[in-house]
Amino acid sequence: MPRTTRPEYDAVIIGSGPNGLSAAVALAREGWKTLVVEAADTIGGGTRTKELTLPGFHHDVCSAVHPTGIASPFFRSLKLEDHGLRWMHPEVPLAHPLDGGRAAVLHRSLDETADGLGRDRIAYRVLFESLVEHAQVLYPSIFTPIGIPRHPVLMARFGIPAAMPAEWLARSLFTSDEARALFAGNAAHCVLPLHHLLTSAIGVLLQLSAHAVGWPVAEGGSQSIASALASVLKKHDGEIVCGWPVKTMAELPAARAYLFDTSPAVMSRISGEALPHGYRQRLAAYRHGPGIFKVDYALSQPVPWTHEACRKAGTVHVGGTLDEIAASERDAFEGRHSERPFILVGQQSLADPTRAPAGKHTLWAYCHVPAGSTVDMEQRITSHIERFAPGFRDTILARHTMNCPQVEAYNMNYLGGDIVGGMADVTQILTRPVARLNPYSTPNPKLFICSASTPPAGGVHGMCGFNAANAVLRRVVF
Ligand SMILES: Cc1cc2nc3c(=O)[nH]c(=O)nc-3n(C[C@H](O)[C@H](O)[C@H](O)COP(=O)(O)OP(=O)(O)OC[C@H]3O[C@@H](n4cnc5c(N)ncnc54)[C@H](O)[C@@H]3O)c2cc1C
Known part of the structure; x- marks a missing residue:
């Protein structure tokens, strides 16, 4: 297990996309000790910027244009401009x-x-x-x-x-x-x-x-959105560890809640016996476009x-x-x-x-x-x-x-090249990731999903993460 500063946390978030970071921030500002683990060497998921072609040319690898980012009620509440986002x-x-x-x-x-x-x-x-x-x-x-x-x-x-x-x-x-x-x-x-x-x-x-x-x-590239979210998280003592592709629950430190900023398929794989077989079958049946x-x-x-x-x-x-x-x-x-x-x-x-x-x-x-x-x-x-x-x-x-x-x-969330977190047709937009009163919760009271495969779906707005964090705060018994 890569090094973390504590043996246990209040919440562990798997994935540092805009939704994972937003979930972490929403919990950390409530005083929760949070840890974000990211498979890649840098944070950001769909909000990274790289010199993909020639030196000095900074390309958005995924998201680029941000009407949902500037409209997001959660992002607005964070005043990301004070954390370097322009x-x-x-x-x-x-x-x-x-x-x-x-x-x-x-x-x-x-x-x-x-x-x-x-x-x-x-x-x-x-x-x-x-x-x-x-x-x-x-x-x-x-x-x-x-x-x-x-x-x-x-x-x-x-x-x-x-x-x-x-x-x-x-x-x-x-x-x-x-x-x-x-x-x-x-x-x-x-x-x-x-x-x-x-x-x-x-x-x-x-x-x-x-x-x-x-x-x-975002000035400097969409990476600036992830950096601003990480800066807010740091202010609330949240931790991030990169280069850690999570494969099983057993690798993760103890926590009161685990939030998956992943596709339903990856969540099903990692959670294993922690989720009932029937629920995992429903996750596996989730459709990508x-x-x-x-x-x-x-x-x-x-x-x-x-x-x-x-x-x-x-x-x-x-x-x-x-x-x-x-x-x-x-x-x-x-x-x-x-x-x-x-x-x-x-x-x-x-x-x-x-x-x-x-x-x-x-x-x-x-x-x-x-x-x-x-x-x-x-x-x-x-x-x-x-x-x-x-x-x-x-x-x-x-x-x-x-x-x-x-x-x-x-990014293993983009199954088959699907960049919007799963088909948003009439059934799946109403029942993502599976039909459930609270779409972020699962039959295991400690496991939650917070990626773009939950409402309100794809785009950089952090609202899936924010909504999932609220589900955690309402559900977990202190
Ligand atoms: C080419 C492209 C263009 C786009 N254009 C726009 C746009 O212009 N505007 C817009 O608003 N949106 C756009 N999007 C969509 C947007 O990027 C996504 O909807 C958004 O990033 C979803 O955020 P997320 O946090 O749910 O997941 P992601 O951003 O996908 O982040 C998930 C993170 O979890 C990590 N992860 C997954 N599995 C594991 C694991 N097992 N262990 C550890 N870490 C794991 C991944 O490495 C990743 O970093 C675009 C996407 C792409 C690919």
């Missing part, structure tokens, strides 16, 4: 180029966005205006497990459109290519075919957040996008129309590799000059592919960016790629 906002949160030099543009301002959508201006306002106005009231309900809402009318304004299939909602509400494509691109973050129920939820959340809080990146193929580029100059807004945007959705995006997402789900995949592109160095040497830039891009895929999508991604940025290829100095097995090797 949110950097791009001039434009998101641009979505279309053929013919057109683009849909998601601005910080709701008015500016709506006006840019022409004949869909009123429909856009009807969907988003009151959600944006009451976002700070809405976020705590969105980020907790489904229960009796504290603001039922407001929650219904969010929940009714959120429950709809994104393809249906976009076609019913909007008539322009721009408004439909903008919504489809945001909804596609759910990694499901867009005709599925509930696929609008992430689209509505992301678009309202662009107006309510923005889509920032498509994976990703990712490319990080080092660039000699900014991407030469045809549309001016794309040159100012922190995120660019490359995928064309609603029909094209829907087809690409269906392909990944049904085991095919799209010829022109929908790509999520991050231009962090536009808002944060620390990411690359002066005048040079980083670019972060990934597309969804069938789970476990080893197909090299780099050329397809590069060509698809060229569709809206002719000459892009000539700006590339170096690139680094990750296919699904490499994503999983990097």
